[in-house]
Amino acid sequence: MAVLVTGGAGYIGSHMVLALIDAGHEEVVVLDDLSTGFDWALPPEVTLVRGDVADQTLVAETIRRHRIDALAHFAAKIVVPDSVSDPLGYYLANTVKSRALIEAAIGAGVRHVIFSSTAAVYGEPAVVPVPEDLTPNPINPYGRSKLMTEWMLEDAARAHGISYVVLRYFNVAGADPRGRSGQSTPNATHLIKVATQAALGKRGQLEVFGTDYPTPDGSCLRDYIQVSDLAQAHLVALNHLRGGGTSLTLNCGYGRGYSVLEVIDVVKSVSGVDFPVKLSPRRPGDPSRIVAGADRIRAELGWVPQHDDLREIVTQALAWEEALGRRNRV
Ligand SMILES: NC(=O)c1ccc[n+]([C@@H]2O[C@H](COP(=O)([O-])OP(=O)(O)OC[C@H]3O[C@@H](n4cnc5c(N)ncnc54)[C@H](O)[C@@H]3O)[C@@H](O)[C@H]2O)c1
Ligand SMILES: O=c1ccn([C@@H]2O[C@H](COP(=O)(O)OP(=O)(O)O[C@H]3O[C@H](CO)[C@H](O)[C@H](O)[C@H]3O)[C@@H](O)[C@H]2O)c(=O)[nH]1
Incomplete structure (x- = not known):
């Protein structure tokens, strides 16, 4: 049995690949077009198939050749404000291409799917921390594009007898504690990454x-x-599905919110650098507060986070950012 990881050369997908390899999974195949990912993010024992998730011939051939039973679908466009300025690009990348992938995967014999969804499906929730059964109400095209894929997957799973776990990630940050991967995206927009770059003078x-x-x-x-905790959530989800477990939709977060200003304080404290901060107007598409109701994943999958500590997360992000600079990468 082998796992196909779409977007495995990206930030979170590369940590999933490391988690699979660390856990002794025999074969890991990555499908990635390297639009925002890097082949150097992958360990040598992984097979990289370079291509688009919507290339149904390539997807079916890859699944059959490697006898893949499980798909972890990370590949997507992920920047909330970009989705506001380019909604059709986001619906194509995250919804239309996912439809093609799911169809090809089921046709080629995949039995289990883990889908990277997002807290953005909740929009501006009336209840915080937000439980999974709150009716989704996304307020930006990114969240809508992901919610439609959740629905397609649910309907297709029911019709074709496959099982899935939808993981709704909250804000992912930090890096592999052993320094093997981290967030490498050029022109990144994520708060903790951007703040570490400011601390390092980038x-x-x-x-x-x-x-x-x-x-x-x-x-x-x-x-x-923290990104490795999130990767572990995928591993336990995979074991659950392969063990005959039912389909689930689960939040991935710690259940505690930090403000932007609190995060900046932690980055300044950890780095020891008092970098300049400018107070600017709101960014389009941002909900004011979003915190995970975090009990269900623990109860259903027995997931136990190991890195629930903002200082540790920031320390890892800073170390990765320094390492990227030393390697002259991004
Ligand atoms: N980063 C976060 O805070 C966050 C939060 C919630 C959900 N997510 C979800 O997690 C997933 C991974 O995000 P990330 O932060 O690792 O982003 P990323 O940009 O680092 O990784 C995405 C990967 O997918 C690849 N890719 C994109 N489109 C492709 C296509 N059509 N065919 C093949 N490969 C393609 C890219 O090259 C890249 O390697 C996404 O689905 C995203 O929506 C991320
Ligand atoms: O330079 C920056 C960058 C971000 N922010 C603020 O920091 C918060 C977090 O912003 P990020 O860009 O780090 O993350 P988002 O919350 O916009 O989105 C992230 O988390 C979401 C889930 O909550 C989605 O899944 C999405 O993929 C992922 O990018 C927002 O209030 C944003 O306005 C700043 O103030 N300055």
Whole structure:
């Protein structure tokens, strides 16, 4: 049995690949077009198939050749404000291409799917922490494009007798504790990555997008989950599905929110650098606060996070950012 990881050369997918290899999984195949990922992010024992998830011939051939039973689908476009300016690009990348992938995968014999969804499906939730059974109400095209894929997967699984786990990630951050991977995306927009770049002088300043939100300090609240903890959630989901477990939709977060200003304080404290911070207007598409109801994944899958500590997450992100600089990468 082998696993196909789409987007495995990207930030989170590469940590899933490491988790699979660390756990002794015999064969890991990555399908990635390297649009935002890097072949050097993959360990040598992994097979990289370079191509598009919507290439149904390639997907079917890959699944049959490697006798793949499980698909972990990470490949996507992921930047919320870009989805506001280019909604059709996001619906193509995240919805239309996922439809083609799911169809080809089921046709070629895949039995289990793990899908990378997002807290963005909840939009601006009335309840915080947000439970999985709250009716989704995304407020940006990114969240909508992902929610439609959740629905397609649910319907296709029911019709074709496959099982799935939808994982709704909250804000993913940090890096492999052993320093083998991290977030390498050029022109990154994610808060912790951008703040570590400001601390290292790769950026002149950090902008805070919005200080007039209805939150304790006026900046947005997010639930930051460490990337290897998230990869472990995928491993336990895979074992659950292969063991005959039922389909599930689960939040992936720690259940605690930090404001943008609190995150900046931690980055300044960990790095020891008091980098310039500019207070700017709100960014389009941002919900004010989003924190995971985090009990269900523990109860259903027995997932136990190991890195639930913002200082540790920031320390890892900073170490990775320094390593990228030393290697002259990004
Ligand atoms: N980063 C976060 O905080 C976050 C939060 C919630 C959900 N997610 C989801 O996690 C997943 C992974 O995100 P990431 O942060 O690792 O992003 P990333 O950009 O680092 O990784 C995406 C990977 O997919 C590849 N890819 C993109 N389109 C492709 C296509 N059509 N065919 C083949 N490969 C393609 C890219 O080259 C890249 O390697 C995404 O589905 C994203 O929506 C991320
Ligand atoms: O330079 C920056 C970057 C971000 N922010 C703020 O920091 C918060 C977090 O922003 P990120 O860009 O780090 O992350 P998002 O919450 O926009 O989105 C991330 O988490 C979501 C789930 O909550 C999605 O899944 C999405 O893929 C992923 O990018 C937001 O309030 C944003 O406005 C700043 O103030 N300055």
